[in-house]
Amino acid sequence: xxxxxxxxxxxxxxxxxxxxxxxxxxxxxxxxxxxxxxxxxxxxxxxxxxxxxxxxxxxxxxxxxxxxxxxxxxxxxxxxxxxxxxxxxxxxxxxxxxxxxxxxxxxxxxxxx
Amino acid sequence: xxxxxxxxxxxxxxxxxxxxxxxxxxxxxxxxxxxxxxxxxxxxxxxxxxxxxxxxxxxxxxxxxxxxxxxxxxxxxxxxxxxxxxxxxxxxxxxxxxxxxxxxxxxxxxxxxxxx
Numbered sequence: 234x235x236x237x238x239x240x241x242x243x244x245x246x247x248x249x250x251x252x253x254x255x256x257x258x259x260x261x262x263x264x265x266x267x268x269x270x271x272x273x274x275x276x277x278x279x280x281x282x283x284x285x286x287x288x289x290x291x292x293x294x295x296x297x298x299x300x301x302x303x304x305x306x307x308x309x310x311x312x313x314x315x316x317x318x319x320x321x322x323x324x325x326x327x328x329x330x331x332x333x334x335x336x337x338x339x340x341x342x343x344x345x346x
Numbered sequence: 347x348x349x350x351x352x353x354x355x356x357x358x359x360x361x362x363x364x365x366x367x368x369x370x371x372x373x374x375x376x377x378x379x380x381x382x383x384x385x386x387x388x389x390x391x392x393x394x395x396x397x398x399x400x401x402x403x404x405x406x407x408x409x410x411x412x413x414x415x416x417x418x419x420x421x422x423x424x425x426x427x428x429x430x431x432x433x434x435x436x437x438x439x440x441x442x443x444x445x446x447x448x449x450x451x452x453x454x455x456x457x458x459x460x461x462x
Contacts, residue, residue, distance in 0.1 A: 264448055275350075275438055275453035276389070321388060325448070332377060332447045336389040 237265070237305075237322040237337030245343040252309040254340040256322030257302075265305050266323045266334065267296060276321065279307070312344045348373050348441050352454035359429055359461050366425045367457045369439035374419035376445050380412070383436040383456070392437075395422045429461045 237256040246252055256265065264283045268276040280296045282289050282305065289296050295308040309316055319341045323334040349372040359365055369378060377396055381389040392412055393401040401414040415423045426433055436456040443449040 266450065268451075273456075273458065275352075275455040276440075276451075278443075278450035278452065281450055323451075332394065332442075333379070333391055334451060335391075338388045 236335050237324055239320070239322060239337045239340045241340060242338070243341045243343075245345065246312055248312060248314055248344055248346050250312055250344075252312050252316070252342055252344070254307045254320050254342070255304060256306070256337055257304045258322075258324055259303065261300070261303075262324050264324070265298060267294075267305075267307050268321045268323060268336075270319045270321065270339070272318070279320075309342075312342075314344050314346045316342060317344045318342060347443055347450075348375065348452045350439060350441065350452055350454035352439060352457055354457055355455060356458040357460070359459065361430050361461055363429055364425055364427045365429065365459065366423050367437055367439075369422045369424070369454055371420045371441055374445070375441040376419070377442060377447075378416065378422045379440045379451070380414065380422070380424045381438045381440065383438060385434070389438065392424070426459065429459075431461045433459065434461045435459060 237258050240255045266281045267279040270276045280289050280291050282296050282298045293310045298305045319339045321339045322337045351370045353368045380392045383389050391404050392407045393403045395401045395414050395416040397416045397419050411427050413425045436458050438453050438456040440451045440453045
């Protein structure tokens with residue numbers, strides 16, 4: 234069944250550096266979403282990218298989508314300690330049910346001050 | 347975007363007991379989703395709650411264990427029944443933005459449940 238696979242599972246960087254997380258998936262999609270979860274909190278939506286888009290920006294976030302490789306990446310530039318969180322990609326399941334989202338296992342990002 | 351309030355934010359319960367989690371949305375929505383997030387894991391969808399009909403449960407989740415109510419378009423409850431330590435998780439509710447699929451989902455802050 235469809236589920237995004239994030240890579241790496243964990244990432245530790247210094248403040249000011251860039252962080253890149255990747256998400257690979259198995260079957261065709263019409264959109265892919267990225268979410269952030271701070272420790273002990275709910276998820277916050279970051280970016281939704283549709284299958285006909287290759288890149289989207291939101292502030293310091295940049296998301297790319299390569300449908301030929303079935304992969305997406307999330308780049309956080311000039312990271313801050315407040316970016317420390319888990320990041321999840323989410324996509325519709327492969328077997329219909331577009332009303333649902335399936336979440337990947339996530340990348341745990343630590344930004345050291 | 348929708349604002350979602352969940353209660354309680356956390357609880358510690360004895361095994362064998364049940365707990366009902368409430369989810370209130372500040373706008374009317376057709377679907378509400380309930381997820382479980384076990385420690386250090388990703389989110390797993392438990393069920394989709396539709397107003398006026400029975401909830402739709404995902405594989406591995408049953409109504410007897412996780413009964414859901416959806417009395418109106420802004421409110422839902424999830425009950426975790428006959429709890430065991432394996433039920434220790436964060437439970438989250440969410441809705442589609444604008445109540446439309448393939449849009450961002452908005453989440454409550456979750457209910458952190460610990461079973462002794």
